[in-house]
Amino acid sequence: MPKTPLTFTLNDGEVAVFVDPGASLIDVLRRGVGDLTPKQGCAQGTCGACTVLIDGKPHLSCLTLAETVEGRRIDTTAGLAGGPNLHPLQKAFMEGFSAQCGFCTSGMLMASKALLDRTPNPTRDEVIEAISGNLCRCTGYEPIVDAILSAAQQGGAR
Amino acid sequence: MTSIEFRKDLFADERDDTLKEIGKPTIRQDILGHVTGRTPFYDDHQFDGLLHMRAVRSPHHHAEIRRIDISAAEKMPGVRRVVTAKDVPNNLNTLLSLINFGRDDEPLCAHDKVRYKGETVAWVIADTERQARDACAAVRVDYSVLPHVLDVEEALKPDAPVINHIYPNNTFDYHDRYDHQKLRFGDVNAGFARADHIVEAEYQMSPIEQAPIETCGAIAAPETNDRFVCYTNTQALFFSLGTTAKLLNIASSRLHFIGGTAGGGFGGKVDSIVEPTAVLGAILTGRPVRFAWDRAEEMQVGAPRGGERWRIKDGVMRDGRIVAREFSGFFDSGAYMRLSPYAIIKATGHIPGPYTIPNVASNVYCCVTNRTPATAMRGFGITAVDFAIECHMDRVAEVVGMDPIELRILNAYRDGDMKAHRRAAKNTALIECCQVVADKANWPLSAEARAQSSLRGGGGERAAIPETATDTEGRIGERRAGRVASTAPAGGTGKIPAGTASKGVSGVPVQNPDMQIDADRIGHRMGAAPTPGPTPARAPAPPPRAPAAPTPPASYQPPPAPPASYQPPPQPVAPPAAAPPAQTGPYTPAEPFSRGTKRPGTSPFTSGFRRR
Numbered sequence: 001m002p003k004t005p006l007t008f009t010l011n012d013g014e015v016a017v018f019v020d021p022g023a024s025l026i027d028v029l030r031r032g033v034g035d036l037t038p039k040q041g042c043a044q045g046t047c048g049a050c051t052v053l054i055d056g057k058p059h060l061s062c063l064t065l066a067e068t069v070e071g072r073r074i075d076t077t078a079g080l081a082g083g084p085n086l087h088p089l090q091k092a093f094m095e096g097f098s099a100q101c102g103f104c105t106s107g108m109l110m111a112s113k114a115l116l117d118r119t120p121n122p123t124r125d126e127v128i129e130a131i132s133g134n135l136c137r138c139t140g141y142e143p144i145v146d147a148i149l150s151a152a153q154q155g156g157a158r
Numbered sequence: 159m160t161s162i163e164f165r166k167d168l169f170a171d172e173r174d175d176t177l178k179e180i181g182k183p184t185i186r187q188d189i190l191g192h193v194t195g196r197t198p199f200y201d202d203h204q205f206d207g208l209l210h211m212r213a214v215r216s217p218h219h220h221a222e223i224r225r226i227d228i229s230a231a232e233k234m235p236g237v238r239r240v241v242t243a244k245d246v247p248n249n250l251n252t253l254l255s256l257i258n259f260g261r262d263d264e265p266l267c268a269h270d271k272v273r274y275k276g277e278t279v280a281w282v283i284a285d286t287e288r289q290a291r292d293a294c295a296a297v298r299v300d301y302s303v304l305p306h307v308l309d310v311e312e313a314l315k316p317d318a319p320v321i322n323h324i325y326p327n328n329t330f331d332y333h334d335r336y337d338h339q340k341l342r343f344g345d346v347n348a349g350f351a352r353a354d355h356i357v358e359a360e361y362q363m364s365p366i367e368q369a370p371i372e373t374c375g376a377i378a379a380p381e382t383n384d385r386f387v388c389y390t391n392t393q394a395l396f397f398s399l400g401t402t403a404k405l406l407n408i409a410s411s412r413l414h415f416i417g418g419t420a421g422g423g424f425g426g427k428v429d430s431i432v433e434p435t436a437v438l439g440a441i442l443t444g445r446p447v448r449f450a451w452d453r454a455e456e457m458q459v460g461a462p463r464g465g466e467r468w469r470i471k472d473g474v475m476r477d478g479r480i481v482a483r484e485f486s487g488f489f490d491s492g493a494y495m496r497l498s499p500y501a502i503i504k505a506t507g508h509i510p511g512p513y514t515i516p517n518v519a520s521n522v523y524c525c526v527t528n529r530t531p532a533t534a535m536r537g538f539g540i541t542a543v544d545f546a547i548e549c550h551m552d553r554v555a556e557v558v559g560m561d562p563i564e565l566r567i568l569n570a571y572r573d574g575d576m577k578a579h580r581r582a583a584k585n586t587a588l589i590e591c592c593q594v595v596a597d598k599a600n601w602p603l604s605a606e607a608r609a610q611s612s613l614r615g616g617g618g619e620r621a622a623i624p625e626t627a628t629d630t631e632g633r634i635g636e637r638r639a640g641r642v643a644s645t646a647p648a649g650g651t652g653k654i655p656a657g658t659a660s661k662g663v664s665g666v667p668v669q670n671p672d673m674q675i676d677a678d679r680i681g682h683r684m685g686a687a688p689t690p691g692p693t694p695a696r697a698p699a700p701p702p703r704a705p706a707a708p709t710p711p712a713s714y715q716p717p718p719a720p721p722a723s724y725q726p727p728p729q730p731v732a733p734p735a736a737a738p739p740a741q742t743g744p745y746t747p748a749e750p751f752s753r754g755t756k757r758p759g760t761s762p763f764t765s766g767f768r769r770r
Contacts, residue, residue, distance in 0.1 A: 031204070034204070036195070036202040036204075037194075037195030037196075039199070039371075039372065039421065040201070041371040041372060041373070041421075041453070042371075042373075042452075042453040043452060043453065044453055046453070047371050047453075049371055049372075076195070077193075077194065077195035078194075078195055080194070080195075081194060086193065086194075089193075090193040090194065093189070093192075093193045094185060094186075094189045094190065094193055095183065095185065096183050097183035097184060097185075097186065097189075099186070099189060099192040099193065100186075100422075101370070101371070101372070101420060101421050101422045101423075102188070102189075102191065102192030102197045102421070103199065103370070103371045103372045103421030103422055104371050105192045105193060105195070106195045109193065109195075135371060136371070137369060137370055137371055137422045137424070138422060143183065
């Protein structure tokens, strides 16, 4: 089956890969490019663990056709820290015990980054709305919401 | 009996019990990996030439497999291998066989029949997951549909379909001969007879899916040293390794399991199914093979917390003291046993909850149905019975017109009290928990309830094991003439007198001869392992459903035996003729008792049936 060439920006780097027609973005990121930070929990758009930012907006990479990101910018958790310096959201998640198994964390971070980039000082309701597409089975969400609010106070929209 | 010291007891004094960590976040040692996305979950290990394995699953709850045609699937693009039951070297196992508990009852891949919807009948290994899915759809299975049963008590009826010939009564066989787990402590019927109120109710807990965000999965690959590496998200790494070695008939030294990172588990990742499957794929293809459930499989075939039905009957005095408590439990194990019989042993150890009740009885059945097999989930075995017990405490409080928290404090166990499974209660704190909860909720408590303490008032009379009826072999459970049983007062075959724990556990047969050494060492008087007898007939009668409404106490006639007091007078040991009731010789019922036969004038408690 002929493959399709695809170029896009991934966390400040240029990426060029050949993809199977119909491949999902998460498969291209994980198996094609080797960025393993988006996690696949359901492959049907319900859990949000695969959330990445496409041109700054959160998308479910399991339901995104890879070919549609041609020429666009993708951000994943792999690019969240600036070198050794963690993003305020990452620090807040660490200090707030906002992850237990860690499987939903990448998606939570991406969804909350999209929120803080757009709304630097969100209300609690806005935070809850922003992560409403992300399921977490361990924490009960409260530590995650607290961490996002805490990151916002420390200038999370970096 | 030599007492067993527990680590938590030995080190209790050395603990820093400031509890200052509670309610405060702490930095986890693995959190940096989580927030940077670098935590290596099993699927984050990449292999060149990775193949993908998918399962062909039964669309029926219960069906005979007549024929499996894999010829079309084998010709599909990308397909490397279609795998069926004949490719599994030792296709029968039970999870707890590694600790010698239960009979092998579950194939990794069904071959003669399917026993639940979604059971594996074949696998396809292909270059891509999509190709494997397409080829799975091309496997033709010719089923002959059988009647199925999805309710625990329906499964116990004599006309219920036999789901697995290995457990022909649709129940687990405790000690290879009892169709239920039994607990007897004192004489509940005597307790009911002197109670002011009888409170009965039924509680049902549905199966619950653990639903971790990461589904069960494993990747296995050949290593250069003739071993197979398996990256897995199992919650039980060595359990999975042992199970894989057994099913695939391969030395465990040839298996290299790497795990420890699970994207949520909650009990749903202990069943060791994906690991042997992936390793089998790697053995058959010589390539790295990934076998992972998708979300639909996780929900359909991922083993849930088993459903449980509990009936509780309490005898209560006007002042709120519970003097007798009786349980009937039906645990839905699903099509295979896995961990359910063990969960019931846990449940039985927990009965009658964190309360000191002088007369307790329970019969719990581990029922085979055509549902998805059940497994572990957070406190399994305890959760459902505790749900039932605490709901029931509220009902009792309503009946006696008492504050529900004060009722709990009144009946709470205290340090030194004897539990129904004949171990003294230690480190109890129910009273203190109730007091704190009442404070936090601004719930008014009487001064008397506030003054209570778990450290005071226990032991003494409350540490005594009451006289408990036995059968002719000295076993707890009123077995008579080898085929009948009930919870009716002992009719003359014998009683275990009030006394110490070591007398209370006499005659428990060991299943594994190795256990006899330990049993002797710690001084338990255990019998020899029973020899398997011929396949017994099915129980003749269904258990009745107990009335849900509280029964007026007037309908309970006092049994002929003298009611057991809270601390019964010392009784002479053992010889049946010396037991107080006038009846002598083995008790012979007018008609054989069986499960569900209600004896006039006694409780509707489902009585035990023991296999010969």
